[in-house]
Amino acid sequence: MSLTEKAWEIFNRSVNDYHITDNVDSPENNPFQANTLEWILYSKNWIDTVQWHLEDIIREEDINPVEALKIKRRIDKLNQKRTDLVEQIDFWFYKKFENITPNPDARINSETPAWCIDRFSILSLKIYHMSIEASREDASEEHKLQCSQKLQVLLEQRKDLSTAIDQLLDDIENGKVKMKLYKQMKMYNDESLNPILYQKMQKK
Structure with missing residues (x-):
């Protein structure tokens, strides 16, 4: 089984586990051994799934602004x-x-393997929800047809992205691509880097 096949299986398990309760407050019951790759992949997708549904909730037109802010903070x-x-x-x-040891002419990929897998995780959610829309009993035939067509595109994306990830990993293993790590340097959550936060701290 390739890594993408394993990841896809884990992502779908996470999505299906979430939808047993379909509740953003349901606890994550990760079935894998802590800190293994499988555990990380499951937890990653669980977060994506919860966030997907929080993004749905926050778009309710009549949502209480205080509640919306709480959800935004949670996101x-x-x-x-x-x-x-x-x-x-x-x-x-x-x-x-x-x-x-990378080859002398080894390339550097624009995305690391994990950020490709991040998109793969989101894609599992798109396919899950588009499948529901494509067969929703209370939807019009036009809606179901359009969603069926979109679903086919998503399924093709899944195949292409899976191939691209597996090829990238093969290229790294064969020295054709350099494996490099970069921290994302998220500045808005850091009290020393976000001017709104550090200026507030300085005033205290």
Whole structure:
């Protein structure tokens, strides 16, 4: 089983587990051993799934502004945790390939493997929800047809992205691409880098 096949299986397990209750406050019951790649992938997708539904909730036109702000703050925290998990995935790959000597003409990819996998995780959610829309009983035939067509595009994307990720990993393993790590340097959550936060701290 390729890495993308394994990841896809884990992502779908997470999505299906979430929808047992379909509640953004449901606890994450990660079935994998802590800090393994499988555990990280499951937790990563669980965050994506919760965030997907929070983004739905916050778009309710009549939502209480105070509640909306609470949800926005929660989304911000999830974004930071998501970024941390993506960096954990990249570190896992970095350790896996640390003894590989890149070829003199090795390329540098614009995205690390983990950020490609991040998009792969989101894609599992798009396919899950578009599948529902394509067969929704209370929707018009036109709606279902349009969603069916979109679903086919998403399924093609899944195939292409899976191939691209597997090719990237093969190229790193064969020395054709350099494996490099970069922290995302999220500035808005850092009290020493966000001027709104540090100016407030200075006034105290």
